[in-house]
Amino acid sequence: MFLVCGEALFDVFIAGSAGAHLQMAARPGGSPFNVAIGLARQEKPVQFFGGIANDMLGSRLVSALEADGVGVQYLVRLDAPTALGLVSADIGGNPEYAFYGVGTADRGITVQHLMRLDESIRAIHIGSFSAVVEPVGLTFETLIRRERGTRLISYDPNVRLNVEPSIEVWLARIEQLVKLSDVIKISEEDVQLIYHGIQHAELAHRWLDAGAALVVITRGERGARAWNHSAFAEVDGKPVDVIDTVGAGDTFQSAMLSWLADTGNLAAGAASSIDSIHLHRMLEYAAQAAALTCTRLGADMPYKADIIDWMCSRSTADRAWLG
Template sequence: PDAPTALVMVSVDERGVPLYTFYGSGTADRMVTQADLASVPADAAAIHVGSYCMVVEPVASALRALVDRQRGRSLIVYDPNVRLTIEPDVDTWRESVRWMQRRADVLKVSEEDIHALYPGMRVDTFIAQSLEAGVALVVVTWGERGVVAVTRSQLAVEVPAVPVTVVDTVGAGDTFQAGLLAWLQRAGKLTRRAVEGLVQDELVEALRFAARAAAVTCSRRGADLPYTSELADVEGFEFF
């Protein structure tokens, strides 16, 4: 769209946890409409959506239309990535999560986001609700405690976090998601059926790869995602 780019200012606290300030009224990221969807190929292998673009208009309606169009064609992947500083209405976020739980094949969410939207809810309760709604794979990141994932076939695995000296965590969740999708793509598992059929060793390997990628991002300032070549020399992280 003929609109300015959003500006995001990031500061971090003493633990490296980021605080985001957005300057984004009327910016291009929000102004995507359903008319723009013709440029998205119908044979796209995966569609990833998330964060505030699922709760602000007109882009939210456009992305919902895209998800509905691509269900059964593409792997639908979702990360709520809650930003209450942009949309403070928690109910709007909850409605978006419920809508996507009925449509997403892969749902990745942080423990922090679950607690922001559903104070007091147990992580396993959220996982169970998501699987019951139809999600094939739910992945919950726990920060320094690692990650847990459960499939519709009730395969459940936990992977510890990769030890790292944290500079800041900006982009860590996005890196994890990118690493997970990259692993699935390289393994030929970028379909709902393949995700549902993951065996324990495969799911553990996928989560470890994604966690290692996120750890690299945490080790340097800003959302500076690693290249796969940066992971190639780490034992256990051969990328095919």
């Protein structure tokens, strides 16, 4: 079983206006929320640990998790509002973002909310801004310090400067968490933003030397790369007719974790010895899943059967993960 830790919120899309009235559409989101949904849709048992508001929006977030089979045993309901991310477009059609998260339930988790984990939980995933803002950031760091070595720890920085604008704050927490993580996935954009042009291989080996078992850098339409202590692998991007890329990184994350579970690599440190052939298969599966998400509107996480059908409909090379 997986335990996914982090924020659950609503993304609010402003579609247009008529006078003083705005037309809005809201959907559940947050990177860890999406990863939990993605794991459930790939038929993996998963629990979600995060702060969710005791309000109408919080209740809808809980219902969305339960509808996809995500466990809510570790949820903490708090008397605080639900975080909102607003997305609109300027006069030129370029996206504009605003975030309302100060004092919201997702940030309110403290170390006093930490629970004893069931023995069935074999892997913990944390990520995005909930690992940086306080007090929840320190709470999650405390959790993985406690569980390090007994369960696989997965981490995706998923930098969001509209939530925490300080690069220095992000860098400090990332440098702490990579020392506690077995599997690290980071986007090329975040590498550039935080580490200012460092070579991918240099950063990967730095993190491996710090204790990671597997480092993956995603490159959008250019594919992904993976390093562990014995191998390297790379896949190209998957050409698709893109509707949007929302949720693609979270899909990649959930697909990669699902693959590690399916191949018996969830033990802490197990990913360090995966050979290059199987690293390539892992990347292929995750990249294809992410490509499928890009053909859909919003963070519509694919089901396992959808991913298999999608891959089997493509070229023989794209189906290499089956063999």
